[in-house]
Amino acid sequence: MPVTLKDIAKRAGVTSATVSMVINNKPNISEETRKRVMKIAKELNYYPNVIARGLATRRSNAIGVIVPNLASSFVVRVLQGIKSTNRDLDYTVLLFDTVGQRESESQLFQRLSRERRIDGVILISSTVTDDELNIFRDESVPSMVVARKCTTLDCVYVNNEQGARDAADYLIGKGHSVIACVGSAKLGLPMEERLAGYRASLAAHGVPFRQELMITVDDDGMADGVAVFEKIRALQPAPTAVFVPAGDMVAIGIIKEAKKQERRVPQDLAIVGYDDLPAAEVIEPSLTTVRQPKLEMGDYAINMIVDKIEGRESGLKQKELPTKFIIRESA
């Protein structure tokens, strides 16, 4: 049986209320009592029962993190950012993934907030809909969306338009004018923004936009890239470069298949990815790509949500972070 406030109170000859006040550093406690209680607490190796405390205070000191899928390097890196910052913040992270779940994000969230009385939620998702987000807002638990701009909820995201623009600008600067573009059907708003950035860059440089150069894959894995290479090869006019806002793994798939078919990268086909996942440095040629500040997004999210929980911040926070164009060998 773990030590409770009562045990300490008994030994110290005071009430458990007094002990509680000492433990929580409340005022109006004599120095003498405080010392005595603290000493006993230490002796007995006391840890407050967070469950009981949570019941009384209606605070759980826990933050739910809802991720779509732990198989994604992007998600894991954001999570890493959250965790490494959270170290000093002392909230417990409850981890949930929604892959293959019958519940929607918002249902899960609702259940969490009622069942677990979580103090806040971070949702890592680029595809969540506005309707879903409204449910988050209505639950009156601080929540943040990572990876997607939205108007009704706090969020941290990157300037995808600019990120894509940087990529296209670079390729055009290298003399390319037939640039295929591989988007993903499962990335929602950020994908639209990237495609807009791609088009804006073309327009700014007077390069004609060609619908036939736009390819869409259903997912964002390496296999998708391998499969899509055939489509690229069949394109007329033949592209000399491919921008892959669908993400680095797709880009890597394309590189793999291109090499297998003896097309030199970047000489025959330049390739630019998106995300800057760890694998971008592994592939040969290493992948030129648009880096998303994943750790920073996680860092911002956890800091902001804790600030909200603790009342240091209020109002709608929309944080846009810049991407960074990383030049390597593939373009």
Added chain:
Amino acid sequence: MPVTLKDIAKRAGVTSATVSMVINNKPNISEETRKRVMKIAKELNYYPNVIARGLATRRSNAIGVIVPNLASSFVVRVLQGIKSTNRDLDYTVLLFDTVGQRESESQLFQRLSRERRIDGVILISSTVTDDELNIFRDESVPSMVVARKCTTLDCVYVNNEQGARDAADYLIGKGHSVIACVGSAKLGLPMEERLAGYRASLAAHGVPFRQELMITVDDDGMADGVAVFEKIRALQPAPTAVFVPAGDMVAIGIIKEAKKQERRVPQDLAIVGYDDLPAAEVIEPSLTTVRQPKLEMGDYAINMIVDKIEGRESGLKQKELPTKFIIRESA
């Protein structure tokens, strides 16, 4: 204010005790009352407060997962295995990482069990010491170690000796007899087992063991591999193959540097890794390696711990899983 048992009780004209019994499917409730209460509970969208319930039952329905570092693909994959199985088990996962923490694993665990009243703990760590593990055992909270064999606590691990043997057998079978071996200083017991397997294989085939072919890196990243290549190049006699029990990322680093220095892999230098991380398929040539069943380890761990918590299993469980030798291009 979320709905409570009392709210339902009032509307149903019964006591909250009755409602509690209905919600928990206890016997001796009239069908009529049960129906009425359930209907109201549904109408009010009631979710039991797990915190309050936990206080009463001394069960939190939460499992702590302690990981050394989310930057490791190995760890993330095990975590993924835990999560995807846990879906049907309905325990909440509290995630903790110990990287850069002042607390040891066992201290963290002790705190968790007292503060959060977690029902069980999964520790993913190959390096935890026996002394540490004894503290786990003493806390009387079901706990499991993933990735390391141990005698005092439940665990799930792989047959590292056999895994390494498979690798060395394969290389010897390919005609190699000067096989360098790159170990890691931070992998503890499993590393010793792997090295033992390597030696056993040499011995079994009458290939002389040479201490000078043994290299140790401090960590397990790609950079370590790049750095270690110089050492390999300097070895006398010059190895024709390298076995890298330190892990795939180190092996990948070696491949990268080998290629840069225009040594062909596998013709000039065959390379075999350990783990089978996602990156093993990205590198060119793709990496021949010893696969650890990461998802399966996670799956076993969560299932076993839940079985222990719910009393379906007891006694010390030591689960050894087989590795699988994956032949790709690098050897």
Added chain:
DNA sequence: AAGCGCTATTTAACGAGTTAAATAAATAAT
């Protein structure tokens, strides 16, 4: 009508804390 056995429901204590209000003791002000 009294007694018995069931079932359905309520009562009340408990889990381990927090906190507003009450009280006691000590100190300061008049």
Added chain:
DNA sequence: ATTATTTATTTAACTCGTTAAATAGCGCTT
């Protein structure tokens, strides 16, 4: 010396469920 104020501590209610024990209601015996 008496009252007012301050400081330290306790009382008691509260968080939201669970659960053992008590009780009420009802049909059956005898």
